[in-house]
Amino acid sequence: MIPFPEVKKNFGFGMMRLPMIGDKVNMDATKDMVDAFLAAGFNYFDTAHPYLGGQSEDAVKECISSRYPREAFLLADKLSGGCFETEEEILPLFEKQLKKCGVDYFDFYLMHAMSAGRHEKYTQTHAYDIAFELKAQGKIRHVGMSFHDSAEVLDKILTDRPELEFVQLQLNYVDWEDPNVQARQCWEVCRKHHKPIVVMEPVKGGSLVNLPEKAMEGMTASPASYAIRYAAGTEGVFMVLSGMSNQEQMEDNLSYMTDFVPLSDAEQQLITRVRTLYQAQHRIPCTACRYCTDGCPAGIPIPDVFACMNDKLCAQGEPEKAYAAFENNASACVGCGQCEAVCPQHLKIRDLLAEVAGAF
Numbered sequence: 001m002i003p004f005p006e007v008k009k010n011f012g013f014g015m016m017r018l019p020m021i022g023d024k025v026n027m028d029a030t031k032d033m034v035d036a037f038l039a040a041g042f043n044y045f046d047t048a049h050p051y052l053g054g055q056s057e058d059a060v061k062e063c064i065s066s067r068y069p070r071e072a073f074l075l076a077d078k079l080s081g082g083c084f085e086t087e088e089e090i091l092p093l094f095e096k097q098l099k100k101c102g103v104d105y106f107d108f109y110l111m112h113a114m115s116a117g118r119h120e121k122y123t124q125t126h127a128y129d130i131a132f133e134l135k136a137q138g139k140i141r142h143v144g145m146s147f148h149d150s151a152e153v154l155d156k157i158l159t160d161r162p163e164l165e166f167v168q169l170q171l172n173y174v175d176w177e178d179p180n181v182q183a184r185q186c187w188e189v190c191r192k193h194h195k196p197i198v199v200m201e202p203v204k205g206g207s208l209v210n211l212p213e214k215a216m217e218g219m220t221a222s223p224a225s226y227a228i229r230y231a232a233g234t235e236g237v238f239m240v241l242s243g244m245s246n247q248e249q250m251e252d253n254l255s256y257m258t259d260f261v262p263l264s265d266a267e268q269q270l271i272t273r274v275r276t277l278y279q280a281q282h283r284i285p286c287t288a289c290r291y292c293t294d295g296c297p298a299g300i301p302i303p304d305v306f307a308c309m310n311d312k313l314c315a316q317g318e319p320e321k322a323y324a325a326f327e328n329n330a331s332a333c334v335g336c337g338q339c340e341a342v343c344p345q346h347l348k349i350r351d352l353l354a355e356v357a358g359a360f
Helices: 027-039 051-065 087-101 116-124 127-136 151-160 183-192 223-232 247-257 265-279 302-314 319-324 338-342 349-359
Strands: 011-014 044-046 074-079 106-114 140-147 167-170 197-200 237-242
Touching: 011 027, 027 051, 027 247, 051 074, 051 087, 074 087, 087 106, 087 127, 106 116, 106 127, 116 127, 116 151, 127 140, 140 151, 140 197, 151 183, 167 183, 223 237, 223 247, 223 265, 237 247, 302 319, 302 349, 338 349
Parallel strands: 011 044, 011 237, 044 074, 074 106, 106 140, 140 167, 167 197, 197 237
Antiparallel strands: none
């Protein structure tokens, strides 16, 4: 059951990994994807101010809000901790987001990437109170949060702020029992507090799409279909986001989410086998969100470097050739640590870059 009646179906368009031409969003390709998404009966879009260096919100305006009536789509945006420091900066930032997206209100507004430290910051700056005041004014319809920390921290935040209406969690079949992500434990906390769940990273930044051949044995559909249907079939989940980058991915996702059917028992058993094979590869659990790259003083494309390492571990592709093409590779790291401060996965990036430099 979907707890918000305005939400048509349980599948959303995450606008963090849009099609690109160089470092610019390919607006024409994005428009085609938006058209296909809405034509299939879906209506939930998810963005954030920092996504794609600010271009994601611009894409919302150019590809959605300027082309469709407001009632045709639902829009989720976020209050990102890296975009404000004081209470006085929050409202101007919010108004800027509305303007960039070309809308008068947000259907869903999230406290972004909440953790113990961010909860303290958002409390001290009265960010929660401001969000609910904006809701009272009609500029926000629903207030929730996205979350990247331990189940214990999630329980504290929901206890402190019971008025939050929903939680966005990283949830996929590999992270379900991962001790670092604690997906199952966080899911249990949401169920305890009766909070509906939005799922992010159902394919773990593409990792569950690019599986080794042995892992795909027995699959009769795309690897993405198993991962997204796994997340969508989890009790308490009302929305699964997919960060699609091209029309082919859009069409694949729509093919099994238009008339959604949860995984069968046999498919669940297949997923269990895939999980075991995946975990045996000891991949770097990077989801390629790219939060780490914006402020890297050495200009290292960290997610791409890690992808080469994962390909090397899995004996896939030509990782040495790809790695050699980077202008700035892992050995260029100056050890500043800014990447680790913003990583939602809490990776020890500096140590990992040293390992990658040694491996190549």
